[in-house]
Amino acid sequence: MKAIMIQGAGSNVGKSLIVAGLARAALRRGLKVAPFKPQNMSNNAAVTADGGEIGRAQALQARAAGLEPVTAMNPVLLKPESETGAQVVVRGRRRATLKARDYGAMKGELLPEVLAAFREIGAGRDLVIVEGAGSPAEVNLRAGDIANMGFAEAAGVPVVLVGDIERGGVIAQLVGTHAVLPEGDRALIKGFAINKFRGDPGLFAEGMRIIAARTGWAPLGILPHLPEAARLPAEDVMDLARPLARGGALKIAVPRLPRIANFDDLDPLAAEPGVELTLVPPGEPLPGDAALVLIPGSKSTLADLAALRAEGWDIDLAAHVRRGGHVLGLCGGYQMLGKVIADPEGIEGPPGSQPGLGLLDVATRMQPEKRLTSVAGRDLASGAPLTGYEIHIGVTEGPDAARPWLEVEGAPEGAASPDGRIRGSYLHGLFSSDAFRAAYLAGLGAPSLPGYEDGVDSALDALAAHLETHLDLDTLFSLAAPPR
Structure with a gap:
């Protein structure tokens, strides 16, 4: 060698x-x-x-x-x-x-x-x-x-x-x-x-x-x-400064959280010609014409939730929902959408609980054990297959979790509001699956091109x-x- x-x-x-x-x-x-x-x-x-x-x-x-x-x-x-x-x-x-x-x-x-x-x-x-x-x-x-x-x-x-x-x-x-x-x-x-x-x-x-x-x-x-x-998937958070917009008819807004994690979830969406993916930097409001606000993963959910509020993005998000917009939270973003995040052991800071954004009727409890696994599943509405991975601490439960919108390894996954416009999931990488990405974007009125993984190769x-x-x-x- x-x-x-x-x-x-x-x-x-x-x-x-x-x-x-x-x-x-x-x-x-x-x-x-x-x-x-x-x-x-x-x-x-x-x-x-x-x-x-x-x-x-x-x-x-x-x-x-x-x-x-x-x-x-x-x-x-x-x-x-x-x-x-x-x-x-x-x-x-x-x-x-x-x-x-x-x-x-x-x-x-x-x-x-x-x-x-x-x-x-x-x-x-x-x-x-x-x-x-x-x-x-x-x-x-x-x-x-x-x-x-x-x-x-x-x-x-x-x-x-x-x-x-x-x-x-x-x-x-x-x-x-x-x-x-x-x-x-x-x-x-x-x-x-x-x-x-x-x-x-x-x-x-x-x-x-x-x-x-x-x-x-x-x-x-x-x-x-x-x-x-x-x-190719972004390697470093510095790479997120590169242009992501593609001029498509469907606008997706992503708040740039200080401790954003696993942001390669965005790459398959940015590659879609029908999508305009806007990464919103601190100091700017979430755009009012976005059809979807995607709250990404976070290395420190509670700290990034506080930063989101400090930017006024929680107010922008509430207005977006009132206008009939869609919201998707992934991993830490999913935890933020709930009513409360409890951290009794002080894993992310002083022990205690903090209110979430309250857009999903779920609650999260942080725990020391980290879940690390690759999974396969499907979209329950369309039946489209998907693959992805989980990498998180915390368990999320509540009434909206009784409305899962994914199935992973035969078990229900995720939560949805009664009207289905607000959703959360712990699954990363799901947009890399062509069939799932096409089904999800079709629900927002946008077309999708197959072959994302082939494009990486x-x-x-x-x-x-x-x-x-x-x-x-x-x-x-x-x-x-x-x-x-």
Whole structure:
């Protein structure tokens, strides 16, 4: 087994999609390839085949490699719950909720588990493509690091560094990283590439020569901006800034909650030409002409409910309902729609109860056990089949739950108001199912195009072809080496 690590000269430079594209390109070359990310920070999670959770990006990379996602592909997942703290998920299961300073002290203890997961993923593979996190230039975080150079050094994995020219100053990004790294870390970096170029790449030829001369790293190419990449699930909450509107006749409004989670639920809707999906930022009202308001999942339901009220979106939502509009709450959004959210054990803050939005006659009780499972089911009204996953704490019950609108693994799921215009469900990923999405949008008077999942695979193929065209993949793959 050989390995190569893709690190970035900053956050959100496109590492995740590059790793996915490299995995698909390696698969198309006949290699047995697998993705690996030692540490990820994201509230966009996926349920794995072995019953845990990992970053959604690693699940996409596994798909690109032709594999089912497993927890060893992302052994440490940090799920932010506040400005200063996060839930620490190790090998797919919650281990603790820690402040950033406390986690910094814990990182070194996790390195053996990370290396064990790396060995597990590499068994029987030709190539493992490792993704870093953030930037190795954050040398103040180098002690105990398991995400970038700390992992690369411990595992003996060579590194390719990616810069984002869209942000400007890409020469400084790469040369500056070389300047601040200690000599041992510099030596681990074997090559570099430029991402998100717009225009004629030949205009940056001199820039490539300057970076190579200053660093001694091999220039591997310049990646132009790829519009097809927008068809792939969003990896980071920062990606939600990308345009989602498609100019369709059916307007769906989604309040952008501070701790929004599993927001890839929105991707299949955004891909529909008959839908205009509007992500409403803080400071703006929910649009009055929306046919549907979708309240997405949340990592911290009570905190996001308070933020929703602080924005006045609860008032906008009540007006939307009076006008005859539809409302759908998914997971944390479902919990918010009820009459009360009880947290007697203080899982999300001080113990107690908070009133919900009162649009569904249900109540939620938080509990420590997290439900993590992939499921199959159907829409009760149309019979349309669907698949999805559950990843939540809490149990929701009440009179409106006696009006389920889904069936999951033979059991009723979800709740609906008497007129059916307000609905909630714990199920994520249900809109990826073509038949269900078509039935749901038809109920709102909008058409639907089939083939969403096929579109994801075709986008991965396009991404792999893009990398083959614009990067020197022969050299890049040759830089991979057997780890220690």
